[in-house]
Amino acid sequence: MITAAADGSSLSNPGPAGWAWYIDDDHWASGGWPHGTNNMGELMAVLDLLRSTAVDPGEPLHILCDSQYVINAVTTWMAAWKRKGWVKRDGKPVGNVELMKAIDDAMQGRSVTFEWVKGHAGHRLNEAADSRAHGAALAFQRGDEPDPGPGYRPRSAARAGTAGDERGIGPVAGAVPQIASDAQPGLFDDADRAGAPGSGEPRPEDADLAAVVAAERELLTDAVRSNAARLRVLLHPEFVEYGSSGRIWTRNRLMAQIEPLGGSTRLEVLGSARLGPDALLLRWRATSPSGTSLRSSVWVRDDSLGRPRWRLLFCQGTPQPA
Numbered sequence: 001m002i003t004a005a006a007d008g009s010s011l012s013n014p015g016p017a018g019w020a021w022y023i024d025d026d027h028w029a030s031g032g033w034p035h036g037t038n039n040m041g042e043l044m045a046v047l048d049l050l051r052s053t054a055v056d057p058g059e060p061l062h063i064l065c066d067s068q069y070v071i072n073a074v075t076t077w078m079a080a081w082k083r084k085g086w087v088k089r090d091g092k093p094v095g096n097v098e099l100m101k102a103i104d105d106a107m108q109g110r111s112v113t114f115e116w117v118k119g120h121a122g123h124r125l126n127e128a129a130d131s132r133a134h135g136a137a138l139a140f141q142r143g144d145e146p147d148p149g150p151g152y153r154p155r156s157a158a159r160a161g162t163a164g165d166e167r168g169i170g171p172v173a174g175a176v177p178q179i180a181s182d183a184q185p186g187l188f189d190d191a192d193r194a195g196a197p198g199s200g201e202p203r204p205e206d207a208d209l210a211a212v213v214a215a216e217r218e219l220l221t222d223a224v225r226s227n228a229a230r231l232r233v234l235l236h237p238e239f240v241e242y243g244s245s246g247r248i249w250t251r252n253r254l255m256a257q258i259e260p261l262g263g264s265t266r267l268e269v270l271g272s273a274r275l276g277p278d279a280l281l282l283r284w285r286a287t288s289p290s291g292t293s294l295r296s297s298v299w300v301r302d303d304s305l306g307r308p309r310w311r312l313l314f315c316q317g318t319p320q321p322a
Contacts, residue, residue, distance in 0.1 A: 001062055004021050004022060004125065004129075005021065005022050005064040005129040006063055006064070006129060007126065008042035011137050017036030018032035018041055018139070019032055019041040019042070023125075029148060030147060031044070041133055042065065042069065043096055043099040047106060062115065063113070064126060066118060074114065078100060147229065148229050150228045152256065209280065209282075212272075212282055216297060220265050226258075232255070235255070239251040240313075241314070264288060265287065282297045282299065284297070286317070
């Protein structure tokens with residue numbers, strides 16, 4: 001069983017707000033918004049915990065909350081709200097309905113239980129989650145970016161290495177034998193094994209394109225691949241990759257199995273297209289000693305971390321014959 005505390009914090013309520021969940025010092029996460037409520041933080045902490053632990057669907061999840069609102073909403077009121085089209089008994093819309101719907105969706109097929117704990121009463125897990133949620137709110141108040149934490153590495157990570165198509169962009173080193181490059185899944189596939197970025201791409205004139213190319217190059221470095229906090233910033237929460245083997249990789253699944261891969265990869269920009277004011281498509285070629293692949297990446301600019309930044313939403317690769 002996974003036991004975790006989830007908590008939220010809002011300064012002035014509403015005001016700079018933070019959320020956090022905590023299992024232990026190696027498994028926790030936090031985030032927030034420049035302006036939000038305490039209830040938003042409480043709900044978002046539960047939602048991110050559900051999504052992060054989804055890579056271990058067989059593990060029962062026990063969530064400790066000091067919010068009666070969250071526990072009652074999820075365990076008592078939600079079923080009736082759904083039947084009535086997400087309106088309350090008085091006919092008014094359910095508050096924070098999008099978070100509620102997302103939590104309901106994330107709980108499907110999971111064994112999830114909730115337990116109320118008294119806040120600020122010395123409970124170790126609750127205090128750890130509370131301090132991180134409050135720290136995130138303070139960071140937004142200062143105009144800084146909160147510490148996202150290490151995230152969640154699943155208990156099934158070792159088992160995930162038993163099949164080549166479960167490797168992501170890197171399981172535990174040596175856990176599985178090498179497989180053919182046309183079956184290698186994960187960020188940038190086998191042809192894009194990490195390392196220092198190459199040179200020779202056309203010099204981008206557009207500042208947004210330059211920022212996207214720089215971020216893409218970061219993802220080709222072992223320093224970033226081994227930094228969970230930086231990856232959480234670069235990868236959009238809804239990130240999806242279609243690997244060349246046909247495997248679909250979500251952000252949580254990918255981050256749970258990531259490790260430095262070593263080697264050297266050359267990035268060659270082939271073209272780009274602006275999909276909207278805050279969306280760019282980058283087409284590029286990755287060349288490494290193990291092969292070459294053609295890549296398409298969609299980057300979007302969002303401000304969910306407190307200031308606008310480019311984050312990778314989608315990528316897909318196709319091995320290029322020699």
